[in-house]
Amino acid sequence: MTPTEPTSSRSSPLTRVPRRALARLDAWFDRLYGWRYNPLYQSGTIAVLMLVVLVVTGLYLLLYYRIGAPYASVERIQDQIWAGRWIRAVHRYASDAAMIAIGVHALRMLLRGRSWGPRALAWLSGLGLLALFVFVALTGFVMVWDVQGRLLAMEGARLLDALPIFSEPISRAFSGERSMPGAFFFLNYFLHIALPLGMLLFLYIHVSRLARAKLLPPRRLGWGIVGVLVLLGVVRPAPLPPEADPSVIAHQVPLDWFFAFWVPVTQAVAPGVAWLLAGGLTLALVTIPLWTQPRSGDRPGPSNVEERQCTGCTQCSVDCPYEAITMVTRSDGRIGLVASVDPDLCVSCGICAGSCAPMSVGPPGRTGRDQLAQVRAFLAEKEPGADQVVLVACSRGAGELADMAEFEEALVYPVECIGSLHTSVVEFLVRGGAGGVFVAACPERDCWNREGTKWARERLFADREAELKERVDRARVGFTEAGAAERGGLAEEVRDFTTAVRRLIPPEPEDTVELDLDCDRPVASSVLDPGEADR
Amino acid sequence: MSGVLRVLAATGVTVLVAGLIAVGSSLPPPSEPPSEGLLRLDWRLRGEEAGGCIRPTAEELAELPPHMRNPDACVGGLPPYRLRLWVDDQLALNETVQAGGVRGDRPLTVYDEVPLTPGLRRIRIEFAPDEGASTGADPSERETPETRDRQIRLAAEGEVQLEAGQVILAVRRQDTGALVLRSPVR
Ligand code: HEM
Numbered sequence A: 001m002t003p004t005e006p007t008s009s010r011s012s013p014l015t016r017v018p019r020r021a022l023a024r025l026d027a028w029f030d031r032l033y034g035w036r037y038n039p040l041y042q043s044g045t046i047a048v049l050m051l052v053v054l055v056v057t058g059l060y061l062l063l064y065y066r067i068g069a070p071y072a073s074v075e076r077i078q079d080q081i082w083a084g085r086w087i088r089a090v091h092r093y094a095s096d097a098a099m100i101a102i103g104v105h106a107l108r109m110l111l112r113g114r115s116w117g118p119r120a121l122a123w124l125s126g127l128g129l130l131a132l133f134v135f136v137a138l139t140g141f142v143m144v145w146d147v148q149g150r151l152l153a154m155e156g157a158r159l160l161d162a163l164p165i166f167s168e169p170i171s172r173a174f175s176g177e178r179s180m181p182g183a184f185f186f187l188n189y190f191l192h193i194a195l196p197l198g199m200l201l202f203l204y205i206h207v208s209r210l211a212r213a214k215l216l217p218p219r220r221l222g223w224g225i226v227g228v229l230v231l232l233g234v235v236r237p238a239p240l241p242p243e244a245d246p247s248v249i250a251h252q253v254p255l256d257w258f259f260a261f262w263v264p265v266t267q268a269v270a271p272g273v274a275w276l277l278a279g280g281l282t283l284a285l286v287t288i289p290l291w292t293q294p295r296s297g298d299r300p301g302p303s304n305v306e307e308r309q310c311t312g313c314t315q316c317s318v319d320c321p322y323e324a325i326t327m328v329t330r331s332d333g334r335i336g337l338v339a340s341v342d343p344d345l346c347v348s349c350g351i352c353a354g355s356c357a358p359m360s361v362g363p364p365g366r367t368g369r370d371q372l373a374q375v376r377a378f379l380a381e382k383e384p385g386a387d388q389v390v391l392v393a394c395s396r397g398a399g400e401l402a403d404m405a406e407f408e409e410a411l412v413y414p415v416e417c418i419g420s421l422h423t424s425v426v427e428f429l430v431r432g433g434a435g436g437v438f439v440a441a442c443p444e445r446d447c448w449n450r451e452g453t454k455w456a457r458e459r460l461f462a463d464r465e466a467e468l469k470e471r472v473d474r475a476r477v478g479f480t481e482a483g484a485a486e487r488g489g490l491a492e493e494v495r496d497f498t499t500a501v502r503r504l505i506p507p508e509p510e511d512t513v514e515l516d517l518d519c520d521r522p523v524a525s526s527v528l529d530p531g532e533a534d535r
Numbered sequence B: 001m002s003g004v005l006r007v008l009a010a011t012g013v014t015v016l017v018a019g020l021i022a023v024g025s026s027l028p029p030p031s032e033p034p035s036e037g038l039l040r041l042d043w044r045l046r047g048e049e050a051g052g053c054i055r056p057t058a059e060e061l062a063e064l065p066p067h068m069r070n071p072d073a074c075v076g077g078l079p080p081y082r083l084r085l086w087v088d089d090q091l092a093l094n095e096t097v098q099a100g101g102v103r104g105d106r107p108l109t110v111y112d113e114v115p116l117t118p119g120l121r122r123i124r125i126e127f128a129p130d131e132g133a134s135t136g137a138d139p140s141e142r143e144t145p146e147t148r149d150r151q152i153r154l155a156a157e158g159e160v161q162l163e164a165g166q167v168i169l170a171v172r173r174q175d176t177g178a179l180v181l182r183s184p185v186r
């Protein structure tokens, strides 16, 4: 009948507990900040924002940084009470905040099962971004040439010396035999400026498969975060530890744990062991797309297009969040274009199924036509009365109700992604006798398929193709956004909606529901047999 | 949750994360202050000083592709040196140092750190050709008495007053090349 457990949660029992914990945290943050400004949902865009802040503050710091006198020049910056001091602090804290954001972002992607299939490119380029970012930050610490900068450089050199790369140990550069050569600081400075450009390239690859990639958080949240960082920078300027000194054994060196977390580990073990650990961790992270993907039998197939029914309206290619659909010349002799799905890009989200009025596209078993067959079977089995509400809920979020037959007296109708829901299903339910249909989507920025919530809302209430037809009484259709752990709030909304529906004049159920499957954007050559949907 | 409570809790969480950033961005790991001093040995000996590198023979050159035939190239076999360190007349280090590089044609490098008990320490270092060891590449028939004569020996001796946590260097003087004990420079 209807899809039940989503593919992601079936895949890995190991992630179930942390996934639940994340859902709880999400719910909690939703209550505190509201879903729109929940920073947990915005972790990727916050990371981008932090990179922007780093570039802006970095440009100021560059004006005063001197390769010939690194520490003294940072001391000078630190002495500028009205600008340099807090700008340096914001530069430092923004990099730390970026690490938190990247960590949350990557963990979310992992726990929510968005790390395999066509998403593997984003996963791998994300790792590249992370590695580059950490390296750039480390060069930043070395630029200061305080005790931490020296410690990081020496520890890095010690590890590199364990590899058969250099004929002489590069650690010698830091022995104190002579003053640090300017060439070292120049190279370090160069890397600190040049590698962020490499990050831009990785970021481009990272979001290259996404349509309308969201790169920045909502303005209020963005400014709020920047404001907090500035305030923090003013209240607690970034400390400037003592200058690097090779004549003493480094002790009580203050570390930035967001980047130097590895130092105590590598100091405690032999370099060979440190490399083994690093290699093992890298291998584990890089192969995550392999071991998080569902077994081949459970993997959903890519979307298909039924050329005979496709009118070439282009809506599915617009709505696909992964740019997997292009319009190509028809092969059936008719004039015009037909949709074509690239199976390598398709994540089987089903959003195209919800976008297509004539129901000619969608993953196997989830096209509009399949959905009609499912809703028919559902109506026949459950026979909802006029005082009853059908709760159409995304099985990945929205209280995770997929296993329940009823919730707050409402009949549960789970769908894999709310964006894949064809509005005809809603029409069918209302006209088939249900008192009302309450649609529960995931919070918009947490949609597993990025844009499902947004498109569903627009299709139901803002006339987006394939829109819910005007003849459906909107008083009988409700919509909300709820995370996986937000059953409490959802229950309240369902109860309120049910109460409101019961106050309406009961509808007459129609024995045979005729649907109008024409697009608002018909294409001249299109031919669709109106009875086809029912076959 | 009432509106005021919500704002308070949201502010609290924000302050907590900001605090985490402030603290986490500059925190020394727990550690004991160092109880020892450190002697850092750091020098290198170029091929000419170590007895010159071994040149390829005419047959070896002929085996190479024409563009790689360089009669002045080293084919390795810089003689190994022996490093010996005495602290207060106790032998603290006694090891063979081989030339660097895959073919053993790079300079001999010493880079080591030896912990020392604080106080007045008598230090003696010797760095001399290791008569007993083989060169690795060892085409010894090509070792002429002249190259042996050119091998230099380094030695340093002195007393240093060392505090816990202090670092002292054994390095070569840049002008004379002699081995000396001195403080590091910034
Ligand atoms: C500097 C570091 C990073 C930045 C700035 C960043 C930013 C972003 C942004 C802006 C998006 C698009 C969000 C959207 O429009 O839906 C995204 C998607 C994604 N990120 Fe990252 N990211 C970073 C690191 C990572 C890391 C370390 C990983 C995992 C190892 C990762 C995994 C992903 C995945 C899998 C997606 C695609 C989600 C999907 O296709 O549904 N990212 N990232």
Ligand code: SF4
Pocket (backbone or CB within 6 Å): A305, A309, A310, A311, A312, A313, A314, A315, A316, A317, A338, A339, A355, A356, A357, A358, A359, A360, A361
């Ligand atoms: S008719 Fe359907 S499949 Fe064809 S282009 Fe339009 S939305 Fe896509």
Ligand code: SF4
Pocket (backbone or CB within 6 Å): A302, A303, A319, A320, A321, A322, A323, A324, A325, A341, A345, A346, A347, A348, A349, A350, A351, A352, A353, A362, A363
């Ligand atoms: S299922 Fe449809 S909308 Fe989703 S990625 Fe595939 S083609 Fe695009």
